[in-house]
Amino acid sequence: MRLLTGSARLAGVIGWPVAHSRSPRIHSTWLNRHGIDGAYVPLPVAPENFTNVVRALAQAGFAGANVTIPHKEAAFAVCDKVDETAHRAGAVNTLVFTPQGIEGRNTDGYGFVANLRAHGVNPAAGPVLILGAGGAARAIAAALQDEGAAVTICNRSPERAETLAAALPPARVLPWEQRAAALGDYALLVNTTSLGMVHNPPLKMPLEKAAPGLAVADIVYAPLQTALLAEAEARGVKAVEGLGMLLHQAVPGFAAWFGVMPQVDEELYRIVAA
Structure with missing residues (x-):
């Protein structure tokens, strides 16, 4: 069994609602597979609280977060830096918290x-x-x-x-x-x-x-x-x-937060599809 330590890396998915999200299953599978000291959690956040929560997560030491409906445009606005993919997409679905601030990307x-x-x-x-x-x-x-x-x-x-x-x-x-x-x-x-x-x-x-x-x-x-x-x-x-798109879009975020480039394979597909 994988146990978290005080040095665990933390990330999650922010949505409203968020209970339906399959992202925790994706990232938890990879964390277990690679034996990483970390966790990925669902974060139900109402729209009026989004900006404050994102900034609090960054201050609390989270590595980053995914953003899902209805927050993708709000996520664009909260970022200190937005990469070219997010500019072209007009929205952010992946936040990376760095010492320089909040960085926004779009991996869809x-x-x-x-x-x-x-x-x-x-x-x-x-x-x-x-x-x-x-x-x-x-x-x-x-x-x-x-x-x-x-x-x-x-x-x-x-x-x-x-x-x-x-x-x-x-x-x-x-x-x-x-x-x-x-x-x-x-x-x-x-x-x-x-x-x-x-x-x-x-x-x-x-x-x-x-x-x-x-x-x-x-x-x-x-x-x-x-x-x-x-x-x-x-x-x-x-x-x-469409499930494969969900799996593949998770890869860049996991790599940024946990430092490992994960693989999308048949085992992951079966676990997330179940």
Whole structure:
């Protein structure tokens, strides 16, 4: 059994609510695997207390924290320094506490691209159609652009799609009602919406006009196989599930806080999926 000492390194995940988060399971698995004197804990923090709590954690000796809904934009504001990934994503999901202050990063795009590669998908294989225009869409679009892919944004609210495309030139916009008909023009389809998530309506996205070699990625991981991914597999289309993105996005934070570069493998996947 691993016992903490007075020198233990501490990190956690800040959210409201946060009980649903699978991040403690991810990081605890790595801490146990590497025998690290440390802990990673869930931190339920109401929005009005966020800034004070983050600063208190830094002063209390925490190494850092992940940030989840609804705090990612507030996290951007509380940082003393924000790296290029967070600037491009417009949000922070990883805080690193240093002697120089609070440093903000965004690892969502990194996690998405790493998950694509783990499934044998080249992120720069061709044009990408992203469904959704929220924070996850922006982080993923920015990461794919950095890989050299041409990105098109398609959202139920055209105004939000236009705003996101303007923030990440030369991204294009496709009207929501044209998403299925235009699918033959793309090498990768990405669902960043909440459609298909547990308790939400399914995503209606026919794949009849998919181009040969299309890959379909869904960042939803509850359920592990969404209706979109099930249809992709039924048509022989490469399907990339969302849990892998969650696992891979945790890697840079763990390395920064605990000093070890962890591995995403089948054992971790089984533990977190359970």
